[in-house]
Amino acid sequence: MNFSSKLIEEAVQSFASLPGIGKKSALRIILHLLNQDTNLTEQFCDPILKMRRHIKTCKECHNLSDAETCEICINIHRDKSLICVVENIRDLMAIEDTGQYRGRYHVLGGVISPIEGVGPQDLNIETLEGRIAKGDVKEVIMAISPTIEGETTIFYISKKIKEKNIRVSTIARGVSFGGELEYADEVTLGRSIVARVPYKTNQ
Amino acid sequence: MHLKEITLTHFKNYDIQKLEAGPFLNCLTGLNGMGKTNLLDAIYYLCMCKSNFNLDRDTRQFGKEFFRVEGHFVRKNKDEKIVCKVIPGKKKVFEANDVAYKKLSEHIGLFPVVMIRPGDTSLALEGSEDRRRFLDNTLCQLDVIYLNHLITYNKILKQRNIYLKSIPYGSRPNEQLLKTYDLQLLEPAKYIQVRRREGLEELRPIFNQYYARISGGAEQVDCQYQSKVDENFEAQLEAVRMKDLQLRRTTVGIHKDDLIFKLNDYNLKKTGSQGQLKSYILSIKLAQYEYIRQHKEVKPILLLDDIFDKLDANRVRQLLELLLENDFGQIFLTDTHESRTTEIADSLERDYKKFHVEKGRIEEK
Numbered sequence: 156m157n158f159s160s161k162l163i164e165e166a167v168q169s170f171a172s173l174p175g176i177g178k179k180s181a182l183r184i185i186l187h188l189l190n191q192d193t194n195l196t197e198q199f200c201d202p203i204l205k206m207r208r209h210i211k212t213c214k215e216c217h218n219l220s221d222a223e224t225c226e227i228c229i230n231i232h233r234d235k236s237l238i239c240v241v242e243n244i245r246d247l248m249a250i251e252d253t254g255q256y257r258g259r260y261h262v263l264g265g266v267i268s269p270i271e272g273v274g275p276q277d278l279n280i281e282t283l284e285g286r287i288a289k290g291d292v293k294e295v296i297m298a299i300s301p302t303i304e305g306e307t308t309i310f311y312i313s314k315k316i317k318e319k320n321i322r323v324s325t326i327a328r329g330v331s332f333g334g335e336l337e338y339a340d341e342v343t344l345g346r347s348i349v350a351r352v353p354y355k356t357n358q
Numbered sequence: 359m360h361l362k363e364i365t366l367t368h369f370k371n372y373d374i375q376k377l378e379a380g381p382f383l384n385c386l387t388g389l390n391g392m393g394k395t396n397l398l399d400a401i402y403y404l405c406m407c408k409s410n411f412n413l414d415r416d417t418r419q420f421g422k423e424f425f426r427v428e429g430h431f432v433r434k435n436k437d438e439k440i441v442c443k444v445i446p447g448k449k450k451v452f453e454a455n456d457v458a459y460k461k462l463s464e465h466i467g468l469f470p471v472v473m474i475r476p477g478d479t480s481l482a483l484e485g486s487e488d489r490r491r492f493l494d495n496t497l498c499q500l501d502v503i504y505l506n507h508l509i510t511y512n513k514i515l516k517q518r519n520i521y522l523k524s525i526p527y528g529s530r531p532n533e534q535l536l537k538t539y540d541l542q543l544l545e546p547a548k549y550i551q552v553r554r555r556e557g558l559e560e561l562r563p564i565f566n567q568y569y570a571r572i573s574g575g576a577e578q579v580d581c582q583y584q585s586k587v588d589e590n591f592e593a594q595l596e597a598v599r600m601k602d603l604q605l606r607r608t609t610v611g612i613h614k615d616d617l618i619f620k621l622n623d624y625n626l627k628k629t630g631s632q633g634q635l636k637s638y639i640l641s642i643k644l645a646q647y648e649y650i651r652q653h654k655e656v657k658p659i660l661l662l663d664d665i666f667d668k669l670d671a672n673r674v675r676q677l678l679e680l681l682l683e684n685d686f687g688q689i690f691l692t693d694t695h696e697s698r699t700t701e702i703a704d705s706l707e708r709d710y711k712k713f714h715v716e717k718g719r720i721e722e723k
Contacts, residue, residue, distance in 0.1 A: 267535065269521035275535055303513045303542070310538040340464075342506055 156182065215286065217262040217279050219244055227251075227259055234258040236293040238286065240312065242266055242300065250298060258296070261286065266304040267311060275311060283312070287319050294322040301328050327352075359433045359469065359656035360688035361401060367426040368419040369403075370396040371718040378722070380711035381432075383689050385703055387696040388715035394692035397720065398473060398661040401690060404429040404440050405471035405659065406495075407452060407462045415446035431469060433656060440469070463506060467499045470658035472647040474665055478639045482626050486616040493617065496646050497557050500653050504553050507546035514542045515608055522606045531603060540595040547612045551585055554615065557649070558583040565645035572637045572676050579626075579638060582618040587611060640665065640677070647686075657687030664692055 156178055158164040163185055170181035188196050212218070213225035220226070227233060237258025241247045247260050263278045286292060295316065299305040313323045329347035330339050339347070360381045366372040371393045386394045399417075402410045404427050409417045418425040424445040431438045441453045452459045459465050480488050498505040518539040525531050562581055569579045587610065588594065595602075598610050619626040619638065626638055650658050665677070681689070693699040696714075703710045712723040 267517075269517050269524055272524075274521070274524070275532060303510060304517070307514075307517065307535075307538055307542060310541060311535055314534050314538060340460075341502060345503070 216260045217264065217282070218247060218260060232257070235291045237296065238283070238292055238294070239296045239298050240283065241298050242305075246298065263299075263308070266299065266302070266308040268304045268307075278308075280312060280315065284315060287316055287321065292319075292321055294324060297323065297325040299325075359431060359659070361404075361429055361431050361659060362437075363430040364397075364400060364404070365428040366397070366400050367428075368422040369400050369425045369427055370417060370419060372396065372400075373419065373718060375718070375720055377713065377720050379688070379690070380709060381688055382708050383691065383703060383706065383710035384713065385699045385710060386690065386692045386713045386715050386720070387694065387699055388692075389694060392715045393718045393720075394715045395475070395663050397715070398475075398663050398690055398692065400427050401429070401659060401661060402471055402473050403427055404442060405466075405469040407442070407450070407465055410473050410475070411477075413446075414444050414450070417444070418446060433469065438469075440465075463502065463509065466505060467502060470499045470650050470654050470656065471661065472643060472650065472658050473661040473663065474640065474643040475661075475663035476665075476667060478643060479635055481639055481642070482619050482630070482635055486614070489617040490613070490615055492642075492646070493554055493557065493615075496561075496650060497553055499650055499658075500557075501553060504550065507549045511543060511546035511550060511612065514539055514546075515611065515613060518543075519607045522602060522608070525603070525606075536599070540592055543595070543611065544591055547587060547591055550612050551587055551615070554585070554612075555583055558617070561642075561645050561649050564648045565642050568641035568644045568648075568680070569637065571680050572641055573634070574676065577634065578622050579641070580620040580623075581642065582620070583615070584618055585612060585615045587615075644680070651687075657685075660686055660689045662689060662691040664694070666693055666695075666698065 156167075158167070163182075166185050167178060167181045170176055170184055171178045176184075188199070209221070211220050211223060213220040213228055214223055215228040216225060218225045218227060222229075234257055238261050239250060239256060239258055240261045240263060241250065242263055242265060244262055247262055250256055250260075261279065261283050263280070263283075265273050265278055267273060267275055267278065283295075287295070295312075297309045297312070299309055309325060316323065329343060329350070330336060336344065361379050362381075363376065363378050365374070365376045367374050369375075375397075377397070386397060388394050395411075399409050399411055403417070408414075424443065426441070426443045428439070428441045431440060439453075439455050441451075441456075443451045443453075450462065452462055452465050454465065454468075481492055494508060498508065518536070521535060521539070522531075558581065565581055566579060569577075586594075591611075594610050595608075601609050619642075621630050621634060621638065626635065630638060647658055647660055691699070700712070703712070714721050714723050
């Protein structure tokens, strides 16, 4: 693309560096901003800058937060005895969106994968142990992707906290809700049969 | 099952080439370096999602970005269109009837194939890796769970080895992480070992029969599975911990398994002649074909690359009679001697197709 203005070119490149935005969409956004008042662009940029400068990581669970401690961790209505361990903040948001969970979280920041250069010391595992050591926690739910690296991480953490005498569970794996058996892959279906659950009739 | 038609695009020395194959025997003749083996490799690729020879980047035609192979098979009386599109360095795409597979492992085993080529002597002459690959290649086509366990085992092993390599000298290793990897290896290792042992037990008698036929009963042969992994793999891993840390890799496991090839109770590699070696390998590969056939609803495609080379006239005749009386499925065969192949094919008294390969072009004769 040829631009008559160096300023526009730079702005387009900035937008185009964002995920999911190509050069054409970037140009469309820039031209849209140019059609508006100058202060509207300032209003657009200010929250982004402010967010970037002031965002914090919760010292308890490593979720994103405005304050030292996040909204979830200071909420007294959320169950302190239940910690859900997730890989990243997007997974946390996905679980929050279900509206089914009233406990607290712990964001690891990834999974153990020496190939990617990520070892246990690069993840928020020590802080999790610290939280458990305080004694309020009764159960830790591992909500980690069922990949080989995810399994390694679950295994590793469970071994670390084994002596603490708390329940460690993982999210259920198997046939998706509303899915049909014939379309489930063999590995998933095989494991679903092995790890079948008792059927409850009174609920 | 058979391949009706195959189209290669930028595959090795082929620019664009279509071939309509016959359901029984297909003979490809031509001089060295013309592309006979490359066509066999393209068929192999369609069945196994990889080349039997090269990495993907060396499989595309020189100077080209990508390669593509399209095959029309008939499987259980149904037409199946398989297309693979490969841009080396990017994700490989395999489609069955225009729908892309999510995982390549879903495709392997649907169209079983066995390739026999002169390079197979590496099975006896080279290290244990080739022999493990032979076992894995056989079992993966029969058992998707085996394939999945093998993929899992290799991934965990790779992570474990990279971790061992990443520990800075003089610092203490994370024992708990190593233990985690040990525990993760147990389940796949056990399954793989059981299946390998069972598989070889079934393969052995078939192999003995074939060797007796091809050699005219001249020698006694045997083939044994060897695995150092025992009932308590976990303890074994722990016992070699210091060694693993020093060598910075995993020194015990089913990735060290081997096959022992014996000829008259001696090691084949040490005592076998060229011809004996060739007969031995041929028999074990034909046994592989037979074993897969016995466990599949469809007959595998047999790719015979230049197998008449090095065998004496007697052994060639034995081999042909064997191919005749056992109802093999579709066969693709390459040879540099057109007259020899024609003579053989005529003697079979069955329909066959003859192709001439020259400089990356194939013509039906």
